[in-house]
Amino acid sequence: MTRSLSAYLAARGRPVAGVAAPFARFVLDSAAWATLAEDLTTLPWTVLALWGDEPATVHAALREPATGIVAVVSVACPERRFASLSAARPPAIRFERAIQDLFGFTAEGLTDPRPWLDHDAWPVTAPLGEATAVGERVPRPYRFLPVEGASLHQIPVGPVHAGIIEPGHFRFTANGETIVRLEDRLGYTHKGVEALMRGKPVGDAARLAARLSGDSTVAHSLAFARAVEAATGTVVPPRAVWLRALMAELERLANHLGDIGAICNDVGFAFALAEGSMLREKVLRAADWAFGHRLMMDRVVPGGCAADLSTDGVKGIADLIGVLRQRLVSLVDLVEHKASLLDRTVTTGVLSTDLARQWQPGGFIGRASGQDHDSRKSPGYPPYPELSFSVPVFADGDVNARLMVRIKEVENSLWLLDQILERLPVGAIWVAPQRAAGEGMALVEGFRGEILNWVRIDDQGTVARCFPRDPSWLQWPLLTAAIEGNIVADFPVCNKSFNCSYSGHDL
């Protein structure tokens, strides 16, 4: 028996009026939600995210893989409890732990009910829910998963790491050199972004969205802007649509080039780091020249763009494309053929295609393990349906495959930039967002994968609730799976090949 997502939800739930197309939302009663939690064991739908809301509600975004249809399903939980989806869908675990921490709801049947973002250091509990002020708190001990065996030893790492990276804690359990379990504990960079966004005019909230994860500032800004525009029925001028894609591809280029060098460096190939970091710097300088900010922060805003591209800027980017094409050839040749490099990257940190199918991490992680999803294709958003590019997919799932996906995506982004420059429309770059209440969702392909942003705007034109989901939510747990059976010394390169965001995840 096959059941379609839309038919299933329409039969059991009540569609919510006034929700922006193309993503419908259905409200289930708690019995129907509990049935869904059971039905998911046999249904093929992917859980993209779960998040809380007030008055007490839990939302989940689901995707039907065969059609790419995405819908949101909600359950009211006046008693502040809801049936966990975690037994059928392990990706739900951390979202539900976060809901417990931030809203104070109880996820009944949650397979791992430990706290997640709340480290007992905030002056409130349930900050997005009842927000009860509490005095000095004594941190509860965090129970790492148990490991047993006489020959095992543990290596705790972080939250302050040795390199210049974000904070997080890794607990390695090793048998000799071999990692038998890695557990990550995150939440150290939790800044309370969702609470800060609440009640802010969309323009102010956009500045927070731009700072969810600095390396994806364009992509997160775009996801937030598109969600707001969907909610309010704002139509963005054509030139802004194309400028946004231009910035998004520059961001993808900069990150991939930096990553390619850094991954090679983690196996001791410093030359690639020097070259990769120089090419990255060239992209950032071109972005600075063209848009006035190296990372293009706050340049994508609800209603359009906050910076236009001059003819000088166009020339700067065209020159950049030329230089990159020329310099890439030798770098790619090296990375693809250097035996000493391949020796360390091939068969290292393998993420199985099975796990990738179950979790749908997206981005270079998913595409290196056989999953071809790319939000620019499905659901797709302008101007990408008018542009030609390919989605590289590899099946090996190792560090090398993640490196290869990045290389192919660099080539694709250069090709996209050519097309965008050629067809860039003239005209306005911004309109004032409509002042209308509503809710909207957007899916946007950032450099590390699919970003989901769900927003509800009230009739004052301020943000009533915004949930931005970085793809790292679905990627971090897979890093701990991919590292099993590898040696401790290969952790840095595996970690770099995943390059998950701490800040984007911790919110």
Place this chain on the structure above:
Amino acid sequence: MLKRLLRTLWDGPQAMTGPAPNEEWLAGLVARLDHGAHALLGRSLAIRQVDAGSCNGCELEINALSNPYYDLERLGLRFVASPRHADVLLVTGPVTANMGIALARTWQATPEPKWVVAAGACAINGGVFAGSYACIGSVASIIPVDLEIPGCPPRPVDLLVGLVTLIEASAATPGR
């Protein structure tokens, strides 16, 4: 590979000239040192970067300091892996409540004499995250700060100016 290396020789160095110190910052720092413990840091500084909850934008630009354009090691600056080896803590982020203890402990683990640089709007006053239940809101509310480098994120050149100024300040200090 060989061809590339030869071309690198042919092209010459890519690095920008080392920037001059910021006079205003320098005066402030020297004054601080005179009151302080006569730092004996010489013309080289070991830097330990601490992310106290940044959005990672600041880290991207700090990492850029190691690329061949900025190449900070030629200026006597280098990043070290442990606070125990550091002269300077370069701190970013609005100091999340969840990082408060870790930041304080990192500072305690750094031997005297030591400098603290707060880099970026967040580290200086919480930036866009000021007022959050989850943020303490500035580096200075946890540990003493010697130099603030503004920006969101600060450009690599500004970071370099700040660090070069620190070197000058420590070199100008009496008591060697």
